[in-house]
Structures are given as structure tokens and as C-alpha cells.
Amino acid sequence: MSDNILFTADPGKALGSFLAEHQYSSVAVLVDQNSALHCYPLIQNNLPPHHVIAVPAGEEFKQLGTCEKIWQKLTDLHMDRHSVLIILGGGVLGDMGGFCAATYKRGVDFVLVPTTLLSLVDSSIGGKLAIDFHHLKNHIGVFQLPALTLLYSGFVTTLPYLEQRSGFAEVIKHALISDRPTWDAIRKVALKDQPWSHLIEHSVNFKAGVVQEDPKEKGLRKILNTGHTIGHGIETHLLNENRKVMHGEAVAAGIIAESWIASQRKDLLTQNELNEICDYLLRVFGKIDLREADFEKVAALTLQDKKNRGNRILCVLLERIGKPVIDREITLEEVKRALQFYSQLQI
Ligand SMILES: NC(=O)c1ccc[n+]([C@@H]2O[C@H](COP(=O)([O-])OP(=O)(O)OC[C@H]3O[C@@H](n4cnc5c(N)ncnc54)[C@H](O)[C@@H]3O)[C@@H](O)[C@H]2O)c1
Ligand SMILES: [Zn+2]
Numbered sequence: 001m002s003d004n005i006l007f008t009a010d011p012g013k014a015l016g017s018f019l020a021e022h023q024y025s026s027v028a029v030l031v032d033q034n035s036a037l038h039c040y041p042l043i044q045n046n047l048p049p050h051h052v053i054a055v056p057a058g059e060e061f062k063q064l065g066t067c068e069k070i071w072q073k074l075t076d077l078h079m080d081r082h083s084v085l086i087i088l089g090g091g092v093l094g095d096m097g098g099f100c101a102a103t104y105k106r107g108v109d110f111v112l113v114p115t116t117l118l119s120l121v122d123s124s125i126g127g128k129l130a131i132d133f134h135h136l137k138n139h140i141g142v143f144q145l146p147a148l149t150l151l152y153s154g155f156v157t158t159l160p161y162l163e164q165r166s167g168f169a170e171v172i173k174h175a176l177i178s179d180r181p182t183w184d185a186i187r188k189v190a191l192k193d194q195p196w197s198h199l200i201e202h203s204v205n206f207k208a209g210v211v212q213e214d215p216k217e218k219g220l221r222k223i224l225n226t227g228h229t230i231g232h233g234i235e236t237h238l239l240n241e242n243r244k245v246m247h248g249e250a251v252a253a254g255i256i257a258e259s260w261i262a263s264q265r266k267d268l269l270t271q272n273e274l275n276e277i278c279d280y281l282l283r284v285f286g287k288i289d290l291r292e293a294d295f296e297k298v299a300a301l302t303l304q305d306k307k308n309r310g311n312r313i314l315c316v317l318l319e320r321i322g323k324p325v326i327d328r329e330i331t332l333e334e335v336k337r338a339l340q341f342y343s344q345l346q347i
Contacts, residue, residue: 004148005125005208007201011113011152012046015086018111018148019048025082026050028074030097032057035089038158039115043088050086051077055093062092062131064140070100074108084109084147090116090163091123095138098129102144109147115155117167117196118248121174121203124149126211126221143216151204153197165191165284166248169227172281173255174203177223177316177324187280222316222326225307227255229315230335233301237294245288252285256345257338262317264341265334268325269318276321282347290343299335 008014019027027050031040034057053073055066074085087097087110094112101110114124130141156164168191175182182202186194207224214221231247231254238245259277263269269277290298308314313335317328 004146005151005204006148007151007153007197007204009152009154011150011154012043014150014152015043015111015113016046016048018150019084022084022109022147024084024109026077026079027084027086028053028077028079029086029088030055030070030093031088032090032093035093035115039088039113039155042152042154043113047086055096057089057092059092059132062096064131064133066096067100067131070097071104074100074104079104079108081105081108084111086111086113087146088113088115089119090114091119094119094124095128095130095141098144098146099131099141102129102142107144112146112149114149114151116159117156117164117200118170119167120151120153120156120200121167122170122207124151125204125207127215151200153200156196156200162246166246168194168284169248169251169255171199171203173224173226173251174206176255176277176318176321177226178202178206178322180322183321187276191284219326222307223324226316226318226324227251227258229302229305229307229313229330230254230257230298230338232305233298233335234288234290236301237298238288240297241294243289249285249288252281253288253290253342256281257335257342258315258317260338260341261315261330261334262319265330265337266317266328269320273318273321278345282345287342287345287347290339292340295336295339295343298339299332302335303332 029050030053032055085101087093098110101108112124114120127143127145130138133139175186231251234253235250256278259269259274263274302313313330314327315330316324316326319325
């Protein structure tokens with residue numbers, strides 16, 4: 001699995017060498033308007049003759065209509081089974097472009113070149129490809145590994161601050177579930193001063209190791225869901241209410257709420273560890289405005305989490321920093337109390 005993940009300081013050169021080795025019949029590069037502007041110029045001159053396929057940026061385009069346009073373009077360009085699609089963009093392009101490549105003519109090779117922090121540390125690793133379907137997120141998709149995942153941390157520099165911060169929540173999650181020294185290093189530094197290439201490498205190696213052990217999410221891989229049971233509930237509820245927050249903001253709030261349950265209801269995390277988590281996450285992410293009326297709705301949504309069994313809410317909780325435990329049952333009442341705790345925190 002980790003064989004086809006490559007860290008590079010020069011993405012153009014690395015791609016050029018990969019393509020020279022592989023002799024594909026044709027090459028297309030998938031971009032959106034932002035990756036076309038900020039990232040494509042860094043690789044353009046190293047590529048052999050190629051086509052560029054451009055789609056609009058945004059989650060709302062991660063759907064069948066855009067796939068049809070991509071498949072049509074691949075067809076118009078006469079791309080055969082021995083061609084390759086290079087996907088240069090964030091998680092939206094990676095998920096959708098990978099899905100298109102994995103299904104076009106029963107599958108052509110694709111290369112992921114993730115350009116957002118979230119895609120560098122999370123979505124480009126693990127082979128999950130999907131599109132949204134009628135408001136159901138990641139509803140249609142497949143598991144398929146790319147021929148190469150090329151990781152260049154320099155792409156992070158052109159990302160808007162809020163996109164950086166949103167992806168940072170996954171970096172923090174990976175540290176909290178893997179090792180205390182990394183968490184300690186992260187929490188002493190402000191977001192803008194984080195050593196990205198080092199942190200990206202840590203996050204990727206950690207996630208790749210987990211995925212290798214449990215590719216189809218039967219057990220261990222569930223630890224990557226830390227902060228997401230309640231985080232997804234918050235994200236979905238606020239979207240339904242037209243008060244959209246970014247994924248990472250919701251995950252940060254979810255990590256705090258789930259840590260409260262671990263510490264105050266399950267005798268896992270210590271009070272000191274809970275304080276450390278709350279202090280740092282609030283400092284970086286601020287607080288989402290959640291009120292009494294929201295708690296019930298968020299709790300009800302956590303009950304619908306894909307990872308549950310029957311009517312029980314199963315959650316990953318931290319036993320201590322660096323050590324998650326999976327499939328811990330939590331109750332609706334505990335979720336509501338945790339949200340109340342979150343909403344009363346002082347920044
Ligand atoms: N497959 C998985 O395992 C997995 C895991 C987590 C998330 N995801 C998916 O990832 C998606 C979110 O990905 P995302 O956060 O990267 O969003 P995104 O792909 O929408 O990118 C965010 C924004 O940044 C822009 N952008 C990209 N690279 C840039 C750069 N270097 N400089 C400036 N702007 C740039 C994009 O055009 C976009 O406007 C969701 O659809 C989610 O479902 C998938
Ligand atoms: Zn996430």
C-alpha cells in the first residue's frame with residue numbers, strides 16, 4: 001500500500017519521471033480553477049504532451065453530472081485503457097476524478113496529486129473514492145488505489161487560511177490517536193508556524209499504516225473516525241439550518257465533545273488531557289455557536305452515523321492521548337451533555 005505513496009520536493013520532476021517510466025498511451029490532467037491557477041504551473045513544463053480537463057471547484061460539483069462531463073471528455077479525447085488521469089486538486093477532485101478513472105472503461109490508471117491540506121493528509125490516502133448523490137454524501141463510490149500518490153507539502157502555501165485550518169483538524173486528529181510527542185509538538189505552535197512537510201509526512205505514514213492493516217474498515221480503521229461521530233452530527237445539522245461550518249471546524253468541536261465523554265463519563269482520558277485538548281482546539285478554531293435547541297438535533301444525527309450498529313451509538317474514544325479505543329457505546333444523553341459542556345467553554 002505505502003509503495004505507491006511518494007513524498008517529493010519537486011512535484012513536476014517526480015511526475016515527469018513517473019510518466020517516463022510508464023509509457024502511457026495518453027495523459028490527461030484534471031484540475032479545478034484554483035488548482036489550475038496555483039498548482040498546474042508547478043508541473044506543467046515537466047509533463048509530456050497532455051490534455052487538461054477543467055471542472056468547477058466545490059463540493060456541489062462532486063456529483064454525477066460532473067462525472068458525465070469528465071467521462072465525455074475522456075471519450076472525446078479517445079483515451080484508451082492504457083491512458084492515465086492525473087488528478088491535481090483537493091479532496092473533491094481526488095474523490096470524483098478517482099471514481100471517474102476507476103470506472104472509465106472498467107478502470108484506467110490515475111495519479112493523485114493532492115493540493116489541499118485535507119487531501120494531503122487524509123483523502124488521498126486509503127483508496128476511498130466517491131461522489132455525492134442527491135444530498136447523500138459519498139453515497140456512490142468504490143475502493144481503488146491510485147497508481148501513484150504524489151505528496152508535495154508546498155501546495156499548502158497558496159491555500160486560503162480557512163482551508164488550511166480545516167485540514168489541520170485531521171492532522172490534529174492523527175496526532176491525538178497516534179502519539180503524544182507529536183501532539184505536544186503541535187500544541188506548542190500556532191497554525192501558521194507549523195512545520196507542514198514534517199507534519200504531513202507523520203499524518204500520511206500513520207494513516208497509510210492503519211489503512212494497510214484494515215483496508216475495508218472492519219476494525220482498526222475506525223480509529224480515523226475520532227471526533228467525527230459528533231463532528232458529523234454538528235456539520236450536518238448546521239448545514240440543514242443554513243449555518244454551514246467547515247468540516248474541520250465541526251471535527252474540532254467533535255473532538256472536544258467526544259473527549260469530554262471519554263473523560264467525564266467513561267473514566268478514560270484524564271481531566272488534564274481534556275483541558276489540553278480544549279485549550280489548543282479553542283485557540284486555533286474558536287467556537288461554533290451551539291445552543292440548547294441544537295443539542296437534541298445533533299444528538300439525533302449521531303444516532304444515524306454509518307458506523308453504528310442497530311440503535312446504539314458507537315464511537316471512538318481516547319483512552320489517553322495517543323491511544324484510541326473503538327466501538328465504545330455512548331448515549332444520546334451523553335452527547336447532549338458533551339455539547340452543553342462545549343457551548344459553555346470560555347475562549
Ligand atoms: N476519500 C477519502 O477518504 C476522504 C476523506 C476525507 C474527505 N474526503 C472528501 O474530501 C472533500 C474535501 O476535500 P478538500 O477539503 O480538499 O476540498 P476541495 O477539494 O473542495 O478544496 C478546497 C478548496 O481549495 C481549492 N484549492 C485546492 N488546492 C489549492 C491550492 N493549492 N491553493 C489554493 N486553493 C486550492 C479548491 O479549488 C477548493 O476551492 C470532501 O468531498 C470529502 O468528502 C474524502
Ligand atoms: Zn474528516
